[in-house]
Amino acid sequence: MSPLPAPPARPAPALPTEQVPHRVRGRLVTVDEPLRLGSGGRRAAAQVRFLRECQSHDLVVRWFPATDDPLFTGPAREVSATAGLLRHLPAPAPLPGEPPALAEWRERHAYGQLYHRNGPDFVTVMDRRDPSAAARFTIEDPDLLAAFRTLQDATAVAGLDATGREAVDLLAGERLARVTDGWGVALPPRIRRWPVPCTDI
Structure with a gap:
């Protein structure tokens, strides 16, 4: 009996590089500079996007917050x-x-506390960040769907039309997007693996 073939090697994921210098070794991503997620604006939105994409690929990330960042120094209620x-x-x-x-x-x-899956003309989102208020969303309204897809990148909200800005506000109200200092980014990673070892979607 011949041995089973080795499983195919996973290619290294292409991670966004804007605002986040980093190194990848296997499944470990080491961020080379402190992140400022609490500071808001374009930089924070790009850094959230980076962490979201790492989570999408189920990578282990080693990062530190900047010690002068509001996420580290702000009022306890805001940090929480x-x-x-x-x-x-x-x-x-x-x-x-x-x-x-x-x-x-x-x-x-x-892994898997918040994620989305793409359909042909819709997106489904599962939110389990708060176990006592888990929710499932289906985004199929064309304007909401367009806004959600736009926010896969860090986006200046002022550059959107009125319909787009309203859609971003609705997504932020449902905690599916984060908007700070005029910049928005979608929060749910696209899940690529079920939260069970060796199971791909």
């Missing part, structure tokens, strides 16, 4: 709200004196 919104993304590495919300982010993070 931001950490809760982003809990589905890879959590920051521990730092001395960090807010308790960042430690909770690490403890509660798991």
